Amino acid sequence: MHEVLGACPLDCPDGCSWVVTVDDDGEAINLKGNRAHPFTAGALCAKVNGYLEHTKAPDRLLYPLKRVGAKGEGRFERISWDEALTTIAAKLQYVKDTYGGEAIWPFQGTGTLGYVQGLEGRAGQRLWNVLGASRHDMTACSVAGRQGATYVTGTAAGMDPETFAESKLILLWGTNTLTSGHHLWKFILKARKRGAHIVAIDPIRTRTAAQADEHLAPLPGTDAALALGLLNVIVSMGAEDRDYLDSNTVGWPEFKERILAFPPSKAAEITGIDEATIVALGERIATTRPTGIRCTMGMQRHAGGGNAMRLLYALPGVTGDWQYPGGGASYSTSGRFMPDLVSTYRDDLLQQPVRTLSMTQLGHTLLRADDPPVKALVIYGANPMSSNPDQHRVREGLQREDLFTVVIEQFPTDTVDYADIVLPATMQTEHLDVNDGYGHMYIHLNRPATAPPGECLSGTETFRRLAKAMGLEEPSLYDDDETLARTLLGDADFERLYETGWMRLDYQTPYVPFTEGFPTPSGKLEFYSESARDAGHDPLPGYVAPVRAETDDAHPLALIAPASHWFLNSMFANKPDLMKKAGGPRIELHPDDARARGLQTGDTATVFNARGSFEAAVEISDRVRPGVIASTKGYWLKHIRGGANVNATVEERDADMAGGAIFHDNRVEVERVRVADDDPGRLGQAEPVVASR
Structure with missing residues (x-):
C-alpha cells in the first residue's frame, strides 16, 4: 500500500491538493485532502469527496463507440480504437482537403483545467496548429471580467487570497464562497476574529450571504452602478487617498468627474437598494483600511460584466487599498503562475493565421453560412448541450448530418448523444497533469495513481495516436506527458514537484501586488485606459445596463x-x-x-x-x-x-x-x-x- 500525491483538476478556484491511497493490487481505495497544503489544508468539497467512487461508476465510458442511431438518440455500438482513429483521421483529412483546416473546430471546455491534459495548457493545440484548425475561444467563464480588470491594473491577477486574513472590511461581491471555493472562508473567519466586517453583495441570499454580517441584494447586472454610487460617497467625503492617486494612477481627474455624476440616489434607483444602505456602506469603505474585495465569475456574466470588473479593480485605487496586505481586489490568481506556454502551445506550427470561434456562440456558428462552414467538431472537456446558451439552437446545430462530431468523454453526457464517434477518456487519478488553482498561489503535480479502466486513454495520448493515424510527421506531436510537463515547468521544478506534490509560487508572504508598479502601458493603475479606447470601449469605466429587448x-x-x-x-x-x-x-x-x-x-x-x-x-x-x-x-x-x-x-x-x-x-x-x-x-x-x- 502506498500514497500518491495529486490535485483536483476541476473548474474551481481552489484546485485542491489531494492524496490517493493505492493498495498492493494497484486499486485506489481512498482519497483525502492533503493536510500539508497551506491553502486547501486537507479538506475536499462535497462534490469531490466521492471522486474515487465516480471513477468506478457503472455508466463510465470504457470503450470507443460509433453512432448507429440518429443524432441525439444516444445509440452506439462498440468499436476498436483502430477503427475509431482510422475513421476520425479520414474524416478530418477530408474536411481539411475539401474545406480547409479552419472547417475543423476543436471545442474544449473546463472539464479539466490542467496544463497537460486540460484547458490551461490548451491540450491538443499542437495538433490543431499543424492541421490549421480554427482557434477555440473559451468565452463561457471569465473573459469579460478578466479583460475589464486588465484595463485597470494590467492583469486580472489581483490579491493573494490568503491576505484576506488581514482585511478589516471584506466585500464578497457576486461570489458564493461556501459553495464555490470554500477554502477561502477560513481566511475570512480569521479576519472576522480580528474584527473585520463581512459584506455579501449578491442578488440572492446564498449560503455565504447568510453567514455575512451584512447583505446587499442589487438587481442582476447592476453591480457597476452600485460601485459608482459607493465611490461617489467616498469621494464626496474627501476620503480618497490623494497621495496614492497622485503617485500610482493615471486618469483620476476624468474618473472623479464621472464618479461625482453618479450620486447614491441614482445608484439606488438602478440597483433597487435603499440609498441609505449605499451611503452607509460607502462610508464604511471610506474609513476602513484595508478593504478587500472578493469578486468571481458569476457577477460578470451580463451585458456590462467587463465594466463592472473594471470598477471593482478601480475602487481600491481610489482608496489606496492596493498598497496594503488584505487590500485590493481578487478576481483570480491566473497569471501568477508563468510556465513555458509558448513551447507548450507551439503556435509557430501554424502555417498561416486562422479564425477564432467563440465557445458561447456554438449554435449560431454551426448554423450560419460561414466560409468555410464548420464541418468537423471535436469536443473535449465540455458538455455544450447542457452548458451552452440557447439550447434549441445548439441542438439544431449538433443535429446537422453533414457535421462530423467526435466527443472525448468520461461519461455519456447529453453532448455524447450527438457524436458520430465517442472516445473514452481518463480521469484525474489515471493520468499525469500539472495543475494550479485560480484562487490561490500554489502549483501542483498530479501523478497517476491507477491504471485507466477498460480502454480509456488520456487526451494527450488520444491526440498522439490521432496524429499517427493521420501520418503527421511533426516530432513535437509525439511528446509524452512527462516531456510536456517538463517543458512547462523546467526539469528542476518538475523533480521538486514529483517529490512534494505542491509548492508555492515564487512570491513573498504576505504578497502585495503592484508594489513595484502595474503591468499596464503606463506602469500605473489606469482609470483612463488608452488600451480600452483603442479597442473601441469607453476609456473610463462606467455602468452598462442589462439588455432589455x-x-x-x-x-x-x-x-x-x-x-x-x-x-x-x-x-x-x-x-x-x-x-x-x-x-x-x-x-x-x-x-x-x-x-x-x-x-x-x-x-x-x-x-x-x-x-x-x-x-x-x-x-x-x-x-x-x-x-x-x-x-x-x-x-x-x-x-x-x-x-x-x-x-x-x-x-x-x-x-x-x-x-x-x-x-x-x-x-x-x-x-x-x-x-x-x-x-x-x-x-x-x-x-x-x-x-x-
Whole structure:
C-alpha cells in the first residue's frame, strides 16, 4: 500500500491538493485532502469527496463507440480504437482537403483545467496548429471580467487570497464562497476574529450571504452602478487617498468627474437598494483600511460584466487599498503562475493565421453560412448541450448530418448523444497533469495513481495516436506527458514537484501586488485606459445596463442560475448520491412574485421566454428579492422532465468585453403547469436552491 500525491483538476478556484491511497493490487481505495497544503489544508468539497467512487461508476465510458442511431438518440455500438482513429483521421483529412483546416473546430471546455491534459495548457493545440484548425475561444467563464480588470491594473491577477486574513472590511461581491471555493472562508473567519466586517453583495441570499454580517441584494447586472454610487460617497467625503492617486494612477481627474455624476440616489434607483444602505456602506469603505474585495465569475456574466470588473479593480485605487496586505481586489490568481506556454502551445506550427470561434456562440456558428462552414467538431472537456446558451439552437446545430462530431468523454453526457464517434477518456487519478488553482498561489503535480479502466486513454495520448493515424510527421506531436510537463515547468521544478506534490509560487508572504508598479502601458493603475479606447470601449469605466429587448416586457423576471452546491457546471450531475442531494430543477421566487402568478411551494412551473423554456419545482422564499428568480445550473437534459434546463432560456449574446457570456442577463416569465406534492420531475428531496445554513 502506498500514497500518491495529486490535485483536483476541476473548474474551481481552489484546485485542491489531494492524496490517493493505492493498495498492493494497484486499486485506489481512498482519497483525502492533503493536510500539508497551506491553502486547501486537507479538506475536499462535497462534490469531490466521492471522486474515487465516480471513477468506478457503472455508466463510465470504457470503450470507443460509433453512432448507429440518429443524432441525439444516444445509440452506439462498440468499436476498436483502430477503427475509431482510422475513421476520425479520414474524416478530418477530408474536411481539411475539401474545406480547409479552419472547417475543423476543436471545442474544449473546463472539464479539466490542467496544463497537460486540460484547458490551461490548451491540450491538443499542437495538433490543431499543424492541421490549421480554427482557434477555440473559451468565452463561457471569465473573459469579460478578466479583460475589464486588465484595463485597470494590467492583469486580472489581483490579491493573494490568503491576505484576506488581514482585511478589516471584506466585500464578497457576486461570489458564493461556501459553495464555490470554500477554502477561502477560513481566511475570512480569521479576519472576522480580528474584527473585520463581512459584506455579501449578491442578488440572492446564498449560503455565504447568510453567514455575512451584512447583505446587499442589487438587481442582476447592476453591480457597476452600485460601485459608482459607493465611490461617489467616498469621494464626496474627501476620503480618497490623494497621495496614492497622485503617485500610482493615471486618469483620476476624468474618473472623479464621472464618479461625482453618479450620486447614491441614482445608484439606488438602478440597483433597487435603499440609498441609505449605499451611503452607509460607502462610508464604511471610506474609513476602513484595508478593504478587500472578493469578486468571481458569476457577477460578470451580463451585458456590462467587463465594466463592472473594471470598477471593482478601480475602487481600491481610489482608496489606496492596493498598497496594503488584505487590500485590493481578487478576481483570480491566473497569471501568477508563468510556465513555458509558448513551447507548450507551439503556435509557430501554424502555417498561416486562422479564425477564432467563440465557445458561447456554438449554435449560431454551426448554423450560419460561414466560409468555410464548420464541418468537423471535436469536443473535449465540455458538455455544450447542457452548458451552452440557447439550447434549441445548439441542438439544431449538433443535429446537422453533414457535421462530423467526435466527443472525448468520461461519461455519456447529453453532448455524447450527438457524436458520430465517442472516445473514452481518463480521469484525474489515471493520468499525469500539472495543475494550479485560480484562487490561490500554489502549483501542483498530479501523478497517476491507477491504471485507466477498460480502454480509456488520456487526451494527450488520444491526440498522439490521432496524429499517427493521420501520418503527421511533426516530432513535437509525439511528446509524452512527462516531456510536456517538463517543458512547462523546467526539469528542476518538475523533480521538486514529483517529490512534494505542491509548492508555492515564487512570491513573498504576505504578497502585495503592484508594489513595484502595474503591468499596464503606463506602469500605473489606469482609470483612463488608452488600451480600452483603442479597442473601441469607453476609456473610463462606467455602468452598462442589462439588455432589455422589446420582448422582455412580457418576461419581467430576472433569472439567476449560479453554481449548485452539488454539481460543478454539469459535472457530477449523473452521480446518484449528488443527484439526490441536489433534487430536480427548482426555482425560488419572492412571495410577491409568486402571489401575482398564483404559485405555491410544491407547484411545477414552466420558466420561459422567446428562446425556450424549462420546467422546475417552485419554492417560495424571501432569499430572493422581488423581480428575481433563482435556480441552479448543471442539470443533464436526459435526467429531467422536458429535456431542457435553464440554458434553454439564455441568449447567445456577448457581454461588453472579450465576447464574454451573459448567462445572468436573462429575462423570463413563469407559469404554473401542475400542482403536485410528489413531483416525479424532482430527483430527490433537496435543500433550497440558495440555502441559508
